[in-house]
Amino acid sequence: MDILNALVLFANFVIIPGITYGSQLALGALGVTLIFGILRFANFAHGDLMAFGTMFVILATWLLQDLGVSIFPFPTALIALPLGIISAILVSLLLDRSVYRFYRKKKSAPVVFLIASIGIMFLLNGIVRFVIGPDDRRFIDGAKFLVKVTEFKNATGLKEGLAIKLSQGITFFVALAVVISLFIFLQKTRTGKSMRAYSDNSELALLSGIDPEKVVFYAWLIAGTLAAVAGTLYGLDKSFKPFTYFQLLLPIFAAAILGGIGNPLGAIVGAYTVAFSEVTITYAYKKFLRYLVPESWEPNNLVQLLSTDYKFAVSFIILVVVLLVRPTGIFKGRVI
């Protein structure tokens, strides 16, 4: 019984948050990795693109709530999501036309693209703060839980309860659906195949008649979609704050590089690895161990490897270790 209690506790505080956070990171990392694969630069503006898309979702959610539209038990934000996606795509395409295309024509070094993306980061960040403000926003409504602690306890008779928030369930299933459709697109459709070919060897792809501008168009289309979805899911699950979205860059990059930058499958594996490392290392194991060890061994401190304030350190250490040990990442991404 104690072992079961310990497992439930672990699932409640590590596995479920880890899966949720991992799914959010995976969507972010897919966007980064895709842009890297096609345009060959690390997009520092991706976090702010996520915030930009989410902002529109929040605004539309407020509007819908005012109008009294609701899809209870689901959060209203889900019907507002398409607007966020469209705005993120439009702004990406606009910025690509006005900023990146010039450097693409000039065949500038990746570093120039990166610095341009810093400019775009300022721009998007400023717009988001201007429109919605720098404060924390919660915009989730609808039902709170899929599984409630008390229900779980009554059903199983265990001392520990398991709670699954609706936002966690939605995150997982939406992310799953998005990832599956992305992979079908990349593997089965003609455009998807041409994108993979271009990412693999752009010269050869050009020779076989693939239109690079079309590939870039689709890359931003997908990146914008992924960013808006990832941002909205993160905001639903936790809360929306422009600065937090900027800070998500680090774990997202860590995930993309860990999986092998430019490799979509790698980005997903990397994202879950980063998420689970963060959660397991910053979880306090005191209560968990109390169920497993005899009373006399009971730990008197929290048994927390690292305080949650240092969760960035986890992504960073993963990043550095990967770069030192296996710079191509788990799934052999590209190294230009």
Added chain:
Amino acid sequence: MRINNRTLVVFILIAVGLLSVGFGQSWNVSLSIINLCLVSSVMALGLNVQWGNAGLLNVGVMGFTALGGLAGVLISESPVAEAWSAGGISLGLSLLMLILTIIVVIFIRKFIHNRTLRNILTVITIIAGYFLIRMFFNPAVDTIESIDSAKTGYLGGAGLPIIISWFVGAAFAAGAAWVIGKISLGLRADYFAIATLGISEIIIAILKNEDWLTRGVKNVTGLKRPVPYEIDLQQSTWFIDLSKFLGSNLTEASSIFVKLCYAGLFLLFLTLLIWITQRAVNAPWGRMMRAIRDNEDAASAMGKDVKARHLQTFIFGAAIMGMAGAMLTTLDGQFTPASYAPLRFTFVIWVMVIVGGSGNNLGSVVGAFLIWFIWVEAEPAGLWLVDTLTSGMSDDSSIREHLLRSAPHMRLIIMGFVLLLVLRFSPNGILPEKLRRYSTKVYRE
């Protein structure tokens, strides 16, 4: 260093801007802008050494300046004797454990040749060392933080004049740069950028949360100054006479005098640093760095140790940033870890260097003055703009109210535009890097 017309024109324009703030708003405001411009110039100079001269994409400026700020606290605050006697020994022991762990790891890496065994032993040692360190560290921290936590709750500093911290801050940043550089130099440019971004976030997290060292978010305020205090000035006869002679308000005169003292001090150091960096750039060392920047492979084929040179420049630039950080803490008179934000302390500095002209030391100074001026004045300008544009709306209109509240964020949008426009239409910046060519032919890109 030849000063050409363009440089002169730019400096005159900036002077006109600052003077108009002086006449229009107040001299106090104008001087605070100048002081921050000077500090920002030092930061930009440090970044220019790394990016402009060596092409190192350091996106962790914030971390180095924060370490400089930490030096300000650790040097100038008086030591907290009770905290030292209560927790000093166990803290020392945990430090000893840290050193021991590092020595053992180095020993293992050096003398055990079997790769698998070596890696396993390294991991085991690090884990064991971690727990050993924490065994001494946690109680030490708890006792130190519990001593009069409302007022101190930390170890305090060395009680020395704060000017010394400018050099110590440089040393802190240089030390950090050595460690970071050892690990991440040699990575490709964008990986290096991400790694530095990460390390700067970690440094800030440490400064925010290690209360025993920095008081964390409780902040350290009232740092001793290297210049006189307003209140003393207002009571000294010579100053009262001076202000009477100038016919100005005593309070205002004293605060202007203090700011002028700071400005003089900063200007002295900035000039010194420009002189040093300019010497470095024009020396054979500078030529070598540019050669490495422009073609790593060729430079390496000529026998230059690219990685070692990069490390050197990275440390040099970081030391300058550290000094700037200590200067900033001195100017503020307080150390507030929560105020370090990457946009303000890393990316704005980047805009300064790019706009001023990467690779040109004087350009960085120009960029710093210009961008800081825009950054500060964007707020009143934005407010005025919003106010004028929405003046047709009624006073209680919620849209107008919201826009007025968010006007300060316009500065971010302006920064973005400035960076993108300069990068596109004048990628060499206001004062482009001057390359001396010794051949008769002139090569142009």
